[in-house]
Amino acid sequence: MNYLDPQVTTAYKVIPFELYDTTLKVYWLPRDVVISDETIELAMFPEDYRRAQAIVAEVKRKEFIRSRWLVREAAGEKFLLPSTEDGAPLWPDHLAGSLSHTSGHVVVAVLKRGEYRGVGVDIERISRMKTDLEPRIMTPGEILLVNELMSFPKKGKRNREFWLAVFFSFKEACYKCFCPLIGKRFFFHDVAVHSIDLATQMIKAGPTEGLRENFGNTSDVLGCYKFLDHPDGPFIVTSVVALNQT
Numbered sequence: 501m502n503y504l505d506p507q508v509t510t511a512y513k514v515i516p517f518e519l520y521d522t523t524l525k526v527y528w529l530p531r532d533v534v535i536s537d538e539t540i541e542l543a544m545f546p547e548d549y550r551r552a553q554a555i556v557a558e559v560k561r562k563e564f565i566r567s568r569w570l571v572r573e574a575a576g577e578k579f580l581l582p583s584t585e586d587g588a589p590l591w592p593d594h595l596a597g598s599l600s601h602t603s604g605h606v607v608v609a610v611l612k613r614g615e616y617r618g619v620g621v622d623i624e625r626i627s628r629m630k631t632d633l634e635p636r637i638m639t640p641g642e643i644l645l646v647n648e649l650m651s652f653p654k655k656g657k658r659n660r661e662f663w664l665a666v667f668f669s670f671k672e673a674c675y676k677c678f679c680p681l682i683g684k685r686f687f688f689h690d691v692a693v694h695s696i697d698l699a700t701q702m703i704k705a706g707p708t709e710g711l712r713e714n715f716g717n718t719s720d721v722l723g724c725y726k727f728l729d730h731p732d733g734p735f736i737v738t739s740v741v742a743l744n745q746t
């Protein structure tokens with residue numbers, strides 16, 4: 501069955517993230533893009549509606565349904581997407597994916613498993629960031645890195661909330677990518693950003709002491725951030741992929 505409606509293929513935006521040798525496509529469905537109920541229904545299973553009904557807040561319920569629609573658009577196929585008790589989506593064996601939603605906006609990335617074994621994406625509204633949270637989110641070394649980034653006398657310089665959103669979002673993306681792979685929950689100080697390239701928006705990071713063993717050979721983690729302008733935002737979107745090193 502072809503459930504993809506050719507009328508709506510431009511409704512979402514595809515944001516390219518250059519990671520390793522691949523362009524990771526992150527699909528963004530803005531809150532204000534209307535997708536008809538008929539189009540959504542073609543991509544849904546009764547199970548999706550059953551799970552959505554259990555979500556009390558209407559905006560969250562809509563995000564849930566729209567994220568399932570976007571996941572299947574991004575993958576180009578229709579498959580069930582149950583979740584573990586922990587909330588991690590259970591992808592079909594041949595796919596790795598991740599999703600995030602906030603304020604009615606949804607982002608999704610889906611990869612064919614092979615060279616990559618995992619992916620994480622996250623979207624955050626910059627205005628939600630409170631700089632007094634910095635020490636909870638960032639290690640002392642990361643705070644020094646932000647001080648350095650803030651000191652560059654550059655046009656279009658970003659404020660601390662911007663950088664906090666980048667670090668917060670990147671760590672959430674890392675959690676979604678690596679938690680299912682290592683089978684262990686971890687927290688903000690368990691991953692540390694080593695450097696940020698302002699030109700390419702690349703993030704180089706790695707696990708800190710407590711988690712190094714769990715990451716095995718994956719000592720270098722590569723991610724990327726993008727700034728999304730929208731009247732509801734602005735937003736930061738981050739992504740990270742886990743290489744298949746077997």
Ligand SMILES: CC(C)(COP(=O)(O)OP(=O)(O)OC[C@H]1O[C@@H](n2cnc3c(N)ncnc32)[C@H](O)[C@@H]1OP(=O)(O)O)[C@@H](O)C(=O)NCCC(=O)NCCS
Nearest residue numbers: 586587588589599600601671672675676679680686687688
């Ligand atoms: C799981 C978590 C990262 C989700 O982030 P969030 O900002 O609350 O919500 P988002 O919309 O961005 O992401 C939600 C999606 O994450 C995914 N997710 C949830 N738990 C997950 C897990 N254990 N592994 C992978 N993905 C997970 C789900 O797809 C979920 O959407 P769904 O319920 O519609 O399927 C966060 O709630 C959390 O528990 N974090 C753990 C502690 C932490 O933040 N550690 C810092 C990382 S270093």
